[in-house]
Amino acid sequence: MFSNFDSDLLTHVVLWASLTITAIVIAIVCWTATLRLQGKFIGVHESHFLRSWRPLLLETVDAVPTQLPKVRKRDWFVFLALWNQFHDSLRGPARHRLNAVALRLRMDSAARNLLATRDTENQLVAVMTLGHLGDQDSWNILETVARSRTPILSLAALRALFQTNASRAMAIMLSSIGARDDWPTGQLEKILAEADSTAVSEGLIQAAEIAIPSELPRLVSLMDAAHPAAATPYLLRLVQSSKDEEILIACLKSRHAPKNLDAIAPFMDHTSWQVRTQIARLLGGAISPGEEHLLISLLADKVWWVRYRAGQSLTQLPFLSQDALWKLRFSLTDEFAKDILDQVVAEMKIK
């Protein structure tokens, strides 16, 4: 039966194909098993290391310990991960003492070495450490990392630069922001919120003055981190002068958007529903008794979100009583306006 096994092309093909597939499977299994074993050994060592270092860093909250064991090269990463965790959870002088511990252990130099490796996690922990230390010597390398294409690393490096020198970092951020769609605006706001608001306000407004229209909406959306005394007049000016819909939406969405009726009322009939939605929201804080009709007219808008925001603003007016709201509901003739007002009133009751 098997006499022609070796000479048969089909069986040869099956044999070699099966061997190839088996080899791929064995290679995958070996590689995964090696990683697993390696991970297990590293895990045991890391647990031991963390058990001995956690109490020492906790001591640092009150005073820098006199005796500190040496951190070996293989433990740099895990030490710095723990150190950064402490840094993010502490405030004030305790942070300075943590920095003193890191400098005594020459972790600034260790972080620079880790930054030179090609491993993203090593680089991330290194960047965070250098930022917390405010290491001026690493400015150039941090700037290079901030301009790299890895979003998580470049954002961490940007934060480190802000921690080191907010004014200089602001210039770097503003010069790159147009090309960095991968930097989420929320993350940038978070970084800016940690920095000195005066430096942020000045930098943002100066950059916005000379920015090209396509970059302006993003810069405007970062204005939340600026000082209101500087941001609001600028946004008011922009609202009054800009014809660009995107810019207008960004301005009106801002926490520091102008709230005076004269500035926002002209946009009630804007062609963009997003602009009208923001106006409906802002009107709630801008109108006085007797001006409710402005919001009532938006209750009959053709877009749901405009109607909804107008309804919410109406129900939150401090001078409009429940009775007045009830009367208003029955005076409405538009079915959509009635529906949306019923909804927001019911939502208000639930809350």
Next chain:
Amino acid sequence: MNLAAFDNAPVIASLEWLFISYFLLLHGGHALLTAVSMNSLRRRMESIAVKMLPRLSSGYEIPVSIIVPISATNRDTGQFVQDLFDLDYPQFEVIVVTDTTDTETLARLKSALQLAVFPEAYWRQVRARQVRGVYRSPRFPALRVVDKDYGGPGDAINAGVNTARYPIVCIAQPGCVLKRDSLRRLIPDFLEDATTIAAGPAERVANGSFIVNGFLERCRLYGNPLVWIQASAALRRDLCARHGWAAGNAMLAFSDRFCAFRKDAVVRAGGFARSARNPVLELLARLHRLYRAEDKPYRIAFLPAPIVWRFAATAPGAICQSIAETHRDQADALKSNRQLFWRRNGGAVGRLAYPFAQLTEVARPSIELLALVFFVSAYALDLVSGAHLIAFAICAAGLGILLSWLAILLDAFIFRTYRSGAAYALLFVAAVFENIGYRQLAAICALTSFRRQPPARGNESDRPQDRRHQTG
């Protein structure tokens, strides 16, 4: 014509080559896909120190609308919905959509969740049948229940999309088992990559596991061998095929029990297909097709880690029905998006994943059974040598077992779904029977899927119920 003189050897040889090549392509393809996915699997083996690093995304989680479509077959969902509110996620709402012709389903929900009629101004962004009413509960402020006319699963999800307020819609089918952090683990893909439009996980089998307060605490294997076999088959499907395709952004299926979509992408695509048997699978293929056609960057993410479980059927009849349904759903989703095949700028999904899925998923039951019947009968008639029969057995079953074992080992090394080594030993045994016996019977079940009557579905030509055109 003298039939006796007809030389059938070339025909037999051609068929031998055809069937053997098919199995080599199937198993070789899966082995290569697993190899391709290894880099992303490696990243999941994080050390303790890496887990200590603060997440840059922390505090910026995207709010999520969880849609729970309820049909007449799963009426007792009150407890499931209540458990969803214990999910560990900073901001989410739950939208339950009752898609039934009866009033009993809503009545049960009303009493379980203390619902009251709510005057919601319903915003219709995608097509869905008439909404009879919206209900809210003072006990669960983030819950809304949409009671609507029957229109099928796609129609029910569409009604949920219309009600959703948040940018991500997550579909949670009643009966799926989650972990408390399931949502937290599903959503980060949308934050880490702005082009992500959908994300779905792998699915594991929950039978026998410890479930505390509605959430899975510890995964165990139940004592029924049919469950072990289904668990082994699920591991192979997810870790050897889907994850590999996901590495090349070419995945055409993930768990429809718990998955998430970017709402604007769903609305742009026109919502879930109301006539589709499995609207999630259909939309997944359609999103590939539409984004490819428009040449827009997009990503569909797959999470191989266990974050959603299902209860596998234990009775042979129910298993057969489940296999038939799964096969029919997949076939329908591919058929309704056939334009994806070999299109211009089709990429890996159009040129590789789509034809591979057609060949190895849709056509597989027919080809497997034909091959089996051919080799056994040809050997009995002395038309095929014993060596060739063994070669076929190696290709069809041997390599299949090898790949099932690979998937089990990957799960044991990387995800450790089951804590005990005994569970993995059982899975190893189950993998043998999965490839010898179960798969062949499953092929027969899958073929019966085409004979089953499709359920009544919503009519695609329903008129919009809003009187005004809505933009945005």
